[in-house]
Amino acid sequence: MGRPVLHAQDASTIGVNGKWHFVLETPGGEREVDADFTVDNDGNVTGKWGPADVAGTYKEGKLALAFQFTSDEAGTTADMKLTGKIDETAALVGDWEFSEYNGTFKAMHPQAAEPAPASTPASAPASTPPPNSSDSKPN
Numbered sequence: 001m002g003r004p005v006l007h008a009q010d011a012s013t014i015g016v017n018g019k020w021h022f023v024l025e026t027p028g029g030e031r032e033v034d035a036d037f038t039v040d041n042d043g044n045v046t047g048k049w050g051p052a053d054v055a056g057t058y059k060e061g062k063l064a065l066a067f068q069f070t071s072d073e074a075g076t077t078a079d080m081k082l083t084g085k086i087d088e089t090a091a092l093v094g095d096w097e098f099s100e101y102n103g104t105f106k107a108m109h110p111q112a113a114e115p116a117p118a119s120t121p122a123s124a125p126a127s128t129p130p131p132n133s134s135d136s137k138p139n
Contacts, residue, residue, distance in 0.1 A: 015039055016058050016092060022107040024096055035107070049080065061085050063094065074099060 016037045024031045035054065037047040043059040049069065056065030062085050069080035076099050084094020084105065092107040 016045065016063055016086070019110050020092060020107040021110050022092075022105050024105045025103040026101060027103070034110070052080070056082075063092065069098065071098065074101070 017039050018037065020035045020037065022033045022035060024033065033050050035047065035049045037045050037054060037058075039045050039058045043057050045054060045056040045058050045063070045065060047054045049065075049067065052067055052069045054065055055067045056063065058064075063083065065082040066079055068077060070077040078099040079097075081097040082094060082105065084092050084107075087093050090109075092105075094105060096103060096105050
């Protein structure tokens with residue numbers, strides 16, 4: 001019975017230090033951003049969100065960021081706000097707000113988000129010929 005609580009505590013003590021790959025759910029579809037955070041002993045968070053400088057806190061397992069961000073897509077500069085926590089899978093999950101937009105996000109450390117590439121060419125059958133579309137009519 002104490003095991004699930006211990007597991008949740010283990011996930012939250014990992015902290016938010018390091019590189020993260022964020023996927024933001026937006027009204028226009030998913031948006032991806034890479035970030036890199038450093039948390040000092042007082043819980044102050046600094047780092048990068050894409051090209052923007054990050055400011056915020058990570059205390060008692062809760063992330064709270066608020067920083068200026070320029071969206072080329074939206075054509076605006078405004079406060080980007082993120083609140084979240086690390087879940088039982090070690091993902092960083094929460095909510096974001098930017099200008100009049102908002103939604104949810106999920107972030108993973110890049111090595112967990114990007115599995116090692118499969119060896120696709122070697123796994124394809126060597127005896128399968130390519131389609132013969134060029135044989136039917138000369139150019």
